[in-house]
Amino acid sequence: RRHKNINFSDRGMNLEQMINESNKYYRTKEIAVVHKKPTPVQIVKVDYPKRSRAVIKEAYFRQESTTDYNGVYKGYYLDFEAKETKNKTNFPLKNFHEHQIIHLAECLKQKGICFTIIGFTSLKRYFVTPASAIIKAWWTKDKSSLTLKEVEDWSIEIKSGFQPTLPYLKAIDSFISDRKIHDDK
Amino acid sequence: RRHKNINFSDRGMNLEQMINESNKYYRTKEIAVVHKKPTPVQIVKVDYPKRSRAVIKEAYFRQESTTDYNGVYKGYYLDFEAKETKNKTNFPLKNFHEHQIIHLAECLKQKGICFTIIGFTSLKRYFVTPASAIIKAWWTKDKSSLTLKEVEDWSIEIKSGFQPTLPYLKAIDSFISDRKIHDDK
Numbered sequence: 075r076r077h078k079n080i081n082f083s084d085r086g087m088n089l090e091q092m093i094n095e096s097n098k099y100y101r102t103k104e105i106a107v108v109h110k111k112p113t114p115v116q117i118v119k120v121d122y123p124k125r126s127r128a129v130i131k132e133a134y135f136r137q138e139s140t141t142d143y144n145g146v147y148k149g150y151y152l153d154f155e156a157k158e159t160k161n162k163t164n165f166p167l168k169n170f171h172e173h174q175i176i177h178l179a180e181c182l183k184q185k186g187i188c189f190t191i192i193g194f195t196s197l198k199r200y201f202v203t204p205a206s207a208i209i210k211a212w213w214t215k216d217k218s219s220l221t222l223k224e225v226e227d228w229s230i231e232i233k234s235g236f237q238p239t240l241p242y243l244k245a246i247d248s249f250i251s252d253r254k255i256h257d258d259k
Numbered sequence: 260r261r262h263k264n265i266n267f268s269d270r271g272m273n274l275e276q277m278i279n280e281s282n283k284y285y286r287t288k289e290i291a292v293v294h295k296k297p298t299p300v301q302i303v304k305v306d307y308p309k310r311s312r313a314v315i316k317e318a319y320f321r322q323e324s325t326t327d328y329n330g331v332y333k334g335y336y337l338d339f340e341a342k343e344t345k346n347k348t349n350f351p352l353k354n355f356h357e358h359q360i361i362h363l364a365e366c367l368k369q370k371g372i373c374f375t376i377i378g379f380t381s382l383k384r385y386f387v388t389p390a391s392a393i394i395k396a397w398w399t400k401d402k403s404s405l406t407l408k409e410v411e412d413w414s415i416e417i418k419s420g421f422q423p424t425l426p427y428l429k430a431i432d433s434f435i436s437d438r439k440i441h442d443d444k
């Protein structure tokens with residue numbers, strides 16, 4: 075009640091920070107275990123100074139072969155990529171890399187729950203979109219972006235809140251129900 | 260038949276290389292998608308030389324908060340840690356770090372399929388052990404190692420082979436059957 079007029083979606087966090095904070099909440103509450111994968115780095119040279127911890131002196135960024143996040147929720151494998159745009163009307167598909175699209179498709183084949191979280195940061199609107207829709211659009215010739223309308227139609231919108239900051243598992247619950255209905259047919 | 264007398268387990272690979280190669284095989288054959296997580300690194304200084312890729316000039320190793328591997332197989336979430344020992348009679352429990360034990364327990368609570376792959380490299384024997392057994396032993400006071408006999412009793416042994424090098428999903432199939440029997444009760 076005290077928090078009524080505070081806009082919790084406006085704490086200066088970017089999408090990744092919102093997701094990381096939500097994952098921390100979910101993990102602490104034993105609701106789900108989802109981690110961000112570390113940036114892959116090829117380490118070439120390491121110094122081991124006396125009485126002090128190892129320092130990496132030469133390393134290079136490696137090509138990522140997966141998405142940003144994966145984890146487990148109610149026995150389901152979750153895999154997703156988070157992307158944000160300042161654009162107010164379109165989400166440019168070039169935000170996704172081919173290896174991410176391929177990875178999502180591979181995980182879908184293994185019956186993972188695969189999706190993206192798209193943030194229209196200027197609008198403060200956040201969408202959980204099934205990977206299948208993104209994969210299809212990505213491979214569509216001459217299609218360079220999704221319109222906001224398409225994202226609205228294909229996704230479940232998530233309102234940012236207090237705890238968790240971005241309650242994206244609500245959307246996943248609805249994906250799971252859909253899947254159960256589908257599996258029971 | 261032609262391969263009869265060749266020992267494929269003896270190609271100078273360590274356990275991690277055997278698992279990575281097996282994962283590549285499983286992924287290529289669309290059997291499972293399992294990746295090794297990158298080593299977490301805190302990047303402090305990066306140079307961007309002209310006409311050449313970025314060089315990380317100062318970075319530090321961060322504490323890992325998860326296990327080495329996770330992925331998806333038949334819709335199930337897999338999570339595991341691989342450890343090898345040259346010891347022929349015991350597996351020292353200090354090979355596991357507390358954060359790995361905690362992470363496995365957290366994923367178990369979410370109904371992930373959690374396990375370890377223990378390699379007795381001097382014996383060329385490899386075991387898939389349910390995480391529950393490892394967690395229990397790890398928290399047992401005054402218990403510093405598992406005897407080979409305990410590992411044998413609690414695990415499914417995997418014979419290294421040609422393709423995949425370490426067919427550990429065979430053990431997982433049997434964990435999944437056990438779980439189904441349990442769930443049906």
Ligand SMILES: [Mg+2]
Nearest residue numbers: 142155156157
């Ligand atoms: Mg991302």
Ligand SMILES: [Mg+2]
Nearest residue numbers: 327340341342
């Ligand atoms: Mg390891």
